[in-house]
Amino acid sequence: MAAAAAAALLDELMGRNRNVLPNEKPKELNWEDPEFCKLYLVKFCPHDLFVNTRADLGVCARVHDDEARELFEKAPYSYRKQQYEDEFIRFCQSMLSEVERKIVKGKQRLALIGKTEAPTLSPAQTQKNEEQIALLTEKINKLVEEAEQSGIQGNVEQAQGLMRLCDQLKEERETLRKSNDNSHYNQTAELAAAQEKQMEVCDVCGAFLIVGDAQQRIDDHLMGKQHVGYARLKSALQEITAKREKARDEKEQRREEERKRARGDDDRRKRDDRDRRDRDRGDRDRDRERHRDRDHDKDREREKDKRRRRDDDKRHDSMVVGADQETSMIVTRTTTKSIVIKTEVITTIVQALTIKIANDTDPEVEVASNYS
Structure with missing residues (x-):
């Protein structure tokens, strides 16, 4: 750990390529290199939030590089970046779950301190509590085994859920044990001092506060590393969650718009097909009408031809008759003249x-x- 901190300090002072020889080509910076802190690339490293506090996490073993984080932010969103965010979310949720348990325990202790005397339990009730403690212990062990199996299988969320349930059962078991042991008379010096003044628990960091304390002390607490660190963890977690929900909503909205466009295209294609069928049907009807008109025209032409032929025949017959009559007259005149x-x-x-x-x-x- 000390060597890693010293190396990080040297990198910060002399640069990442401090060990590269003059004739060697420096290594190209890549944010996916395992040497870089994934949490720092996403938002920040929680190890830097609680330095010299009761929640101090120590020095981070990875490198915190601003250039790598800039490359990470400029890179397009991908499954790899999502994995980094998932790891950041898990780390933040783990720390927030721990401080939440601390807050619950602190409130329970204050509630016990507020009682004037310890509750008197009958032997039967004590025995019942012991049996309940044994059952809770058995359930806790089973849940721990299931969580380990889920973690081995890669079901991280399921394992975290089982561990949270396990923590709740542990708290219930601890409450029963304290009830049997009258443990509320054996408080820590910090809680014993709280008996003289009314205390409350900070809902952000779990620290004990004096109700109605001086504003300067309240401001000092609100500006303290521990309070600010947990508040920043909650804010970052909410920000990432909101961003993912927004991206999911936008994606769903795009899908809905695509579905609407697809339905519109289908309706348009159906209308086009229907219009095309109507046009084809109209064209066929017009073709049939034109064929009928042509047939009627042909029939009229044939009828005209017939009438014309009849008229020609009549005229021919008339001409023949006239010629015969004229011939007869000529013959008659000739005959008469001859006579x-x-x-x-x-x-x-x-x-x-x-x-x-x-x-x-x-x-x-x-x-x-x-x-x-």
């Missing part, structure tokens, strides 16, 4: 014959002459 010509020829011939007969001339010559 007229023939009639005229015949008339001419008859006239010529008549004249010939009358003139006794050659009829064929005259007829030919007249005809030409």
Whole structure:
């Protein structure tokens, strides 16, 4: 311990690389090196809080380096840093549990001092207390074994809980023993002096205080290392706990926001799918409507073609009939003209014959002459 303190002092005065030769490369600083005090890196080292007090923890065996702590604070939060914080929390809880037991015992002693006389116990009650003490001792031993097993298995929190329960049973057993032994008549000199004045126990450090004492003495107590040290332990523990709860709440809030976003994305995808299906259905309906319109147009075109063909046929038939009628008229006119010509020829011939007969001339010559 003395060598470690001397080494720490030399490191503080001459630097960490005091033993490095000129031709050697200094070791790069890393806050994870085991030489550094984990508690000091997290907040502070409790060994520095109670120097020269009744709660003095001695000199810390690790190095307290401000540069390493600065690197620790700048490093991103990780599982390794969480382990350091867990160790700091366990150490603080251990010391606070110890001072809490001290406070409870101090209040119990003051309560015993306040009684005018010791309670008178019957032999039966004394025997009953002895049996209860034996049962408590058996329970305490079992709890200690369970705590050791939990510690070996790595269940630190469970082991601490068992030890706290064990401490409560020990206090109960101690109370029964004092009741049987009338121990409230054998107080320490400090508590005996408290009989002359009304005393109280400090709820922070467990020290005995005189009620209504001078303000200067009260201020001296409040500014003392022991009171300030335990108050700082409680404050640091509450700060780390609050920070973790805040981080946990923020993480849960981020998860809730992510879940809401996921639900919103799902709803949006469902709406998009529904809209896409509606659009597809509308497109199919429009396609079917266009197909029906095209079919109707085709039917109308076919109907128009039919009507047009019928009209063409009618016009053709009319033209044919007209042509036939015209042809008939032409034929009739031609026939009539031929008949007229023939009639005229015949008339001419008859006239010529008549004249010939009358003139006794050659009829064929005259007829030919007249005809030409």
